[in-house]
Amino acid sequence: MAKTHVITEVNGEEAEFLCEPGQTLLETLRDELNLTGTKEGCGTGDCGACSVMLDGRLVCSCLVLSPEVDGRKLETIEGVADGEKLHPIQQKFLEHAALQCGVCTPGFVVATKALLEKNPDPTEEETRYWLAGNLCRCTGYDKIIRAVLDAAAELRGEA
Amino acid sequence: MPLENEGEDWRMLDAQYISPRSVAEAVEALKGGGKDAMVLAGGTDLLVQARTGLRDPRLYVDLKRIPDLMALDISSKGLHLGASVPAAQIFENEDMKALYPGLTEAVDLIGSTQIQGRATVGGNLCNGSPAADTVPSLLVLEAICVIAGSEGERRVPASEFTTGPGETVLRPGEFLVRIEIPAPSKGAADAYLRFIPRTEMDIAVVGAAVSLTLDSSGCCEAASVALGAVAPTAILVEGAASALIGSTLDEAALERAGSAAYEAAQPIDDKRGTAEYRRRVASVLTQRSARMAAERARGRN
Ligand SMILES: Cc1cc2nc3c(=O)[nH]c(=O)nc-3n(C[C@H](O)[C@H](O)[C@H](O)COP(=O)(O)OP(=O)(O)OC[C@H]3O[C@@H](n4cnc5c(N)ncnc54)[C@H](O)[C@@H]3O)c2cc1C
Numbered sequence: 001m002a003k004t005h006v007i008t009e010v011n012g013e014e015a016e017f018l019c020e021p022g023q024t025l026l027e028t029l030r031d032e033l034n035l036t037g038t039k040e041g042c043g044t045g046d047c048g049a050c051s052v053m054l055d056g057r058l059v060c061s062c063l064v065l066s067p068e069v070d071g072r073k074l075e076t077i078e079g080v081a082d083g084e085k086l087h088p089i090q091q092k093f094l095e096h097a098a099l100q101c102g103v104c105t106p107g108f109v110v111a112t113k114a115l116l117e118k119n120p121d122p123t124e125e126e127t128r129y130w131l132a133g134n135l136c137r138c139t140g141y142d143k144i145i146r147a148v149l150d151a152a153a154e155l156r157g158e159a
Numbered sequence: 160m161p162l163e164n165e166g167e168d169w170r171m172l173d174a175q176y177i178s179p180r181s182v183a184e185a186v187e188a189l190k191g192g193g194k195d196a197m198v199l200a201g202g203t204d205l206l207v208q209a210r211t212g213l214r215d216p217r218l219y220v221d222l223k224r225i226p227d228l229m230a231l232d233i234s235s236k237g238l239h240l241g242a243s244v245p246a247a248q249i250f251e252n253e254d255m256k257a258l259y260p261g262l263t264e265a266v267d268l269i270g271s272t273q274i275q276g277r278a279t280v281g282g283n284l285c286n287g288s289p290a291a292d293t294v295p296s297l298l299v300l301e302a303i304c305v306i307a308g309s310e311g312e313r314r315v316p317a318s319e320f321t322t323g324p325g326e327t328v329l330r331p332g333e334f335l336v337r338i339e340i341p342a343p344s345k346g347a348a349d350a351y352l353r354f355i356p357r358t359e360m361d362i363a364v365v366g367a368a369v370s371l372t373l374d375s376s377g378c379c380e381a382a383s384v385a386l387g388a389v390a391p392t393a394i395l396v397e398g399a400a401s402a403l404i405g406s407t408l409d410e411a412a413l414e415r416a417g418s419a420a421y422e423a424a425q426p427i428d429d430k431r432g433t434a435e436y437r438r439r440v441a442s443v444l445t446q447r448s449a450r451m452a453a454e455r456a457r458g459r460n
């Protein structure tokens with residue numbers, strides 16, 4: 001079967017891969033590009049563990065076909081930290097113990113980054129609505145929300 | 160839902176993908192692909208269905224690189240909404256919020272932030288779910304669906320587009336290009352409310368859209384009411400509209416409209432609610448939606 005050749009940009013660098021046309025972006029990120037930070041929770045758009053940015057919009061990579069990203073820009077969890085230095089959102093997740101098993105965390109961090117770039121000073125309600133598509137079976141959400149609001153304050157230079 | 164089924168996953172991998180750059184190219188691609196070709200918009204219904212084995216497209220025809228389908232134009236003539244414009248782009252548009260607040264709210268209700276980055280109104284309509292959130296609003300706004308196919312273009316009112324659960328007037332090889340909605344007249348406004356057990360991320364138990372026009376004295380000159388999730392397709396409720404027309408949206412008129420919605424609803428019993436419960440919710444939401452639309456219309460006179 002003919003594989004499709006795709007050229008895209010991932011975290012600011014050009015990436016090239018061959019994929020099956022019906023392969024999801026999530027599978028390609030993990031299996032072809034070895035970017036295993038992006039997780040699979042459900043594969044059906046319900047959990048947000050697979051969240052990535054596609055041309056500046058937050059999407060579920062489990063509901064994107066790989067050939068769709070030809071010529072587009074992708075940002076994944078691997079692009080969030082600056083080398084060894086954690087992004088303030090990641091740092092606040094650690095400080096607030098906003099993760100237990102960690103499977104949901106990459107999705108939450110990517111979704112939070114998208115929120116704070118659009119709205120640097122979200123209310124708790126706005127934050128909870130924005131993150132409603134990210135499920136966590138461990139933390140009970142409250143610590144996540146505290147971490148996000150604290151990260152927002154730090155990024156605004158208030159903390 | 161089967162999460163991992165190697166057989167099905169393999170079938171999904173073993174499909175073809177094409178992204179035409181024009182309506183004409185898409186028509187050709189669909190013709191060549193035959194009955195196993197499927198149009199892909201945001202994929203938030205289709206890829207879930209492929210993944211869970213409900214559908215088995217052999218060829219995905221991605222419509223998102225066709226400029227006509229990605230255009231959102233508002234002019235004095237009204238709205239031309241390309242079938243593949245993502246939800247987020249629609250509700251971030253200030254003119255959409257100002258001119259079609261009800262439709263914009265309906266679009267904003269679809270799924271999570273992630274889903275809204277991809278989901279389209281075209282997909283919401285073409286998927287044919289009786290509970291699709293944007294469809295009642297399309298009905299009350301008298302939307303026209305512009306369809307392309309090998310026989311050329313045809314236009315179908317949104318009220319005739321969906322013919323049953325998962326079924327539409329689209330013939331093999333045809334697809335939706337755009338939705339056209341007339342400019343709101345002076346004193347007109349719309350609203351949409353849905354009821355779900357959670358506050359986010361759920362399927363409507365009932366949805367109610369109302370569009371109405373008030374004259375300068377506050378009397379209702381024109382009205383349209385539609386319900387979602389209470390019948391095999393979204394339905395227009397003429398009895399509710401006529402209860403509002405000629406009134407000042409007083410309590411008695413609203414109650415008559417609510418009763419008409421109660422009577423028109425033909426819901427089923429399921430885990431989201433019993434039929435009787437849904438009928439009552441239909442009545443309440445119709446009244447609330449009418450009040451919201453009236454409030455907005457008053458601001459426009
Ligand atoms: C987690 C989650 C939450 C959701 N929440 C909601 C909700 O709250 N309310 C709601 O109404 N829906 C909801 N949905 C369903 C779905 O997101 C919507 O119906 C969405 O609008 C579908 O649009 P799409 O562009 O993704 O369609 P796709 O999945 O791309 O397509 C859907 C169907 O329409 C066909 N199609 C698409 N575009 C065209 C076209 N232009 N011409 C002809 N056929 C076409 C496709 O072939 C397919 O059969 C949810 C889905 C998920 C996964």
Ligand code: FES
Nearest residue numbers: 041042043048062
């Ligand atoms: S894996 Fe994509 S939303 Fe759950």
Ligand code: FES
Nearest residue numbers: 100102136137138
């Ligand atoms: S930390 Fe385990 S799912 Fe969120």
